[in-house]
Amino acid sequence: MRAFDTVTSPLRYLPRDHVDTDMVIRIERLVLVPRKDLGAYAFEMLRRLPDGTPDPACTLDRPGSEGAEILLAGRNFGCGSSREAAVWALAGYGIRAVVAQSFGDIFRQNCLKNGILPVAIGKAAHDALMARAEQEPAMQLTIDLPAQAVVTPGGQRIPFEIPAGEKDALLKGEDDLARTMARAEEIRAHFEAAEAARPWMRIDPGPLAEFTSDEERS
């Protein structure tokens, strides 16, 4: 996972609330397009007209946004489906941080697992930022993770919260798996105790054969 420290870049501006992960990446892309190629299809329903040509009404690719690594979106961004391909598509589209008023919870988790920083800021600051971005297509922002602040071109600092463990993992670019696997013995002992205390928790292998065989009842 790529480490995140500080990013300064122009914006992909998306003035819309409740953008769901279906809108970030369509299902028929995620089932058949390799993960590394998903970026081309990010937000395709917003960025392209039904005939595949760019939609001039879409603000995501407006002049000034070239090379943007920050997405500025509305409220409840990334709600809906748990598809991590939404985050892979954003990454492929160049995005490293998403600034919004709030996030869908699974999407937010998926961002953190991929080194993308979800930044939730309060309504007043968010409204002001959106209004300014509307007017200034070439506006740049700085996301300073160590200082936990979004910094505007005028030097205004908008603080944001992030739990210490999540911040630390992003700063180091560490994923969880190696750390958890190092606790294998502790996990095994925990399971042993839990299954001894509540043996009904196991799945009885007895009936499995009927379900894993190819015979249909009818």
Add this chain to the structure above:
Amino acid sequence: MTPPRTLVEKIWAQHVIGAPQEGRDLLHVDRHLLHDLAGVISLEEMEARDLHVLRPDLTPAILDHTVSTLPGRGPVTTRISERYVPTMERLCAQEGIPLFRLMGRGQGIAHVVGPEQGLILPGLLVVCGDSHTTTHGALGALAWGIGSTEVTHVLATQTLYQAPQKQHLYRLTGHLRPGVGAKDVILWLIGRYGTAAGAGAAVEFAGPVISDMGIEDRMVLCNMTLEMGAKVAIIAPDQKTLDYLEGRPFTPTGAQWEAAKADWATLYSDPDAAFDLVREVDCSQIAPQVTWGTTPELVGAIDAPIPDPEAEADPARQRLMRAALDYMGLMPGQVPGDLPVDWVFIGSCAGGRIEDLRNAAAVVRGRHVAEGLTAWVVPGSTEVRLQAEAEGLDRVFTEAGFEWRQSGCSLCSAANGETVPPGARCVSTSNRNFVGRQGPGARTHIASPVIAAASALAGHIAAPLEAGA
């Protein structure tokens, strides 16, 4: 003395491994439902990284997202199932994961199969690479959906990191009106409080409406609580839960059943437990609901005019409503009953269980689908299909002009390539009306199975009583 705790806190405490770390706990996972789409993505990743599944015995695998629902289907009926089904079969065999076969009675949507086969029990921690895993809270399990990196983490370690969630309590009081079910209740709640109201919290439902509600309806309620923005939905197990579970294939028996029941008797929120939010909702006021927008919060009573964005104070909400009306091809002031319907989909983990099909069949019996309308019934599982066929429900639907299909996610997620055509208006018992959810340009109205059935007969959005008129 132990301080009072919520139901979620009690189950949580039994699953924490070691000490809390940086505000998040390492939790052990009792059931990891692995479906074909999430399964192939993560199992291929593990194969590439030479990782192996730690507890295949706790990882029941199911084929639902990518399979065709065409009658007579096989594993390679479509380009998508050809990519996923054989790969899932190979990787599950390689890792010793029990895969419920495509042609077996255990096939179906993970959130239908898990409960109906007794794989999901109260007090278990359940995860699945699918957001609607909240469904299993209906049985008193602590359950939520996860992304691919977390699926891989669970496969490799049978554990997951999670920060403790905020706790919300919704007490549902009053009595549901005739023709109003769980789908109407949850749509009304989402409309009233919004799709962000859950804010990643664990939402517990309680109160007389819940006590009166059957288990399958509780599943619909918990399923769509995700659409309210919650991470978890949960209902304390009661006698109905025990009655539902007893005798299912994987439900514990004998001494284990007695031990389980004793453990489950402690699974309730203590009377003085502290919640971050408590809402009391009188459900007597709820009318049958139909969504008109492209997020479930844009919803209203079936006979209520669609609201005018001009009357909205918040500009962001105005924009949202305008975009939704534009996509849906609607005007403010129209009522759902004015809207001609091209497609009807009865199915999904939010509307394809046996009770849903019985309710829909009762509306359909002896009548016929409107001219030019395409209507599908996709049973939520093969077990549901076989049960419905044993009851003759398949004939009720086919004689009325419905297509009776095989089980899968189908038109709920359109991951298998089955889609509603561009511009077509579809009344659907699924859980999402997002832009393009049922196919590019498809216009989805979410409603209960009885409204979907009545709409198929009437050719426009309709409540059951109108259908015969």
